[in-house]
Amino acid sequence: MFTGWTMFEKIWLITFTGITVYLFFAWQDSLIGLISSISGMLCVVLVAKGKVSNYYFGMVQTSTYAYIAYTYSLYGESMLNALFYLPIQFIGIYLWRKNRTANSVSGEDVSVKKLTKSGWLYVALIAVAASLLYAEILAAIGGQQVRIDSVAVVLSIIAQILMLKRYAEQWVLWIVVNALTITLWIIVLVETGGNDWSMLVMWTAFLFNSIYGYLNWLKLAKKQGEKKQEVA
Template sequence: MNWSERLKREFLSGWKPFEVIWLTLFVLAQIWAYIQAPDSWLAMISGISGILCVVLVSKGKISNYLFGLIFAYTYFYVAWSANFLGEMNTVLYVYLPSQFIGYFMWKNHMQNDHGGASVVAKALSAKGWATLIIATAVGTLLFVQALRTAGGSSTGLDGLTTVITVAAQLLMILRYREQWLLWIALNVLSIALWAETPAMYLMYGAYLLNSLYGFYNWSKLAKQAGV
């Protein structure tokens, strides 16, 4: 299969009509938010690339990592301007390396799905859930203290969202469907964190809807894999 056929299969195959409609609406909402409050064109680019990334993740498509890389670079500068130190560190030490690590972790675990390719999903065990909850609680307490020492803004909320992001990103790389439950919690908190930036809270509102669908779709992918 040549490159043009691979790209066509990756980006154009396996889409349901409602997925195309909601992706279009999410992108148009980002453009509208920028027109209404043109404070940062980087925020608009970050929002659009982020939406493309998470929609592709919900479908289990490996091309999500391309848009994730664009999102990471632009979101870093948006968070920098808002002095959200936790978000900045998340981009540098989680989002950016995750795009490369995730691509290679997914590359050899893809399956055919409605004419396209989707990732082979897994589910957490009871032991996995216990480890996740304990690590998230302890990590949040420690990171909030570090942010307060560094003089960050909204340290409690910023710290919690950062630790949840790390945990969710790790589950995503390892192909666990439960990542979506963490993304749902993260999106609700992030809407509150970015309440004064229209492009950002619209982006996270779109993420929230996509996370609900992502959990549903990844549960189907896990069943396909016999989990």
Template structure:
């Protein structure tokens, strides 16, 4: 971990210890602990532009899909089981095709930026798809339909931006993670569930998405300077 900053090490260690504490203090589930910790490892590695994030993502998406299903969050379950899990393999392949040069230290992948036209397309698709998916979730009696549908749609769009290596993916992730924090607070309160590590995981994701956006912008500028040289 030579290229890890002190902040990154402290951030990861702090949230890992919080999850372990919750596991014992609140009688949390082992599956929830595994999902939370692997999820945090995954997003931190994404923020650093490391391809190894996908290996942890495979574990996190499969376990989180099952947990979401048990709470009736069918949108989250379908998103992770049917989309996130298989796309980990696609993302690993795509990132491997676009590695940075050896003289760029600390990241594995080239970073791109979204144009104004790209933003208009992203926002339009987000609004239309969220409305349609909310109707679908209502038909199957899912819980927290509006928040769930918006979080799912924005997650899919953010995942595509991630695979295509756009720094703006992190703006989408910030919104998604904030919605997911609200979603799990409401769900755990209403259901009386004890998977509070899921909430901690999403709070950690929210902090990481802010850091990820900052870091990818810095990576983009650094790679541009490297190309000039």
């Protein structure tokens, strides 16, 4: 699971884990917040590396984060994680193991695909329509920050589907999702006086990782394309 890590990946993980642990003691953060944050960071960095093992940490992160989001009335975030992300982890393990590359490390590197222009058009149309509809649903059940929550949830679902199908462009959506979710948590924590600041650290780490993940997956797609040409 931890073979082939670059110095950047090691520094990234150690730095954000250290900040999270510090906040846990300094600001009396919740234990479940600490667990969710650390498991989430392990999950996303393993996704960026194309490792199937990301889904095991994803199971822990999605279940704990769903509960935390629920306590802050972020119903969109809570439902997304409990009803979609958590069960999708098991599907992800199956699909990624089924699509390993021939030269995988420990059998965990997957083949990467790229989205077409028509694919991007479908993604944009679905995202706009679904975001508008879901915002109305969240408003009806008394959710907080429904517009930001709605867009973040819809883009997250689309990005997760692209991730299951191994498209590099998933990372573009994750960058937007992470930026929106950081904004969402800043607003909620300030308004409620909550102490789960590790959630903010976690999403900031996710944002940095999504940028790195996009660059790394483009690199993987290029390398895999060159190897296919060599074989042909």
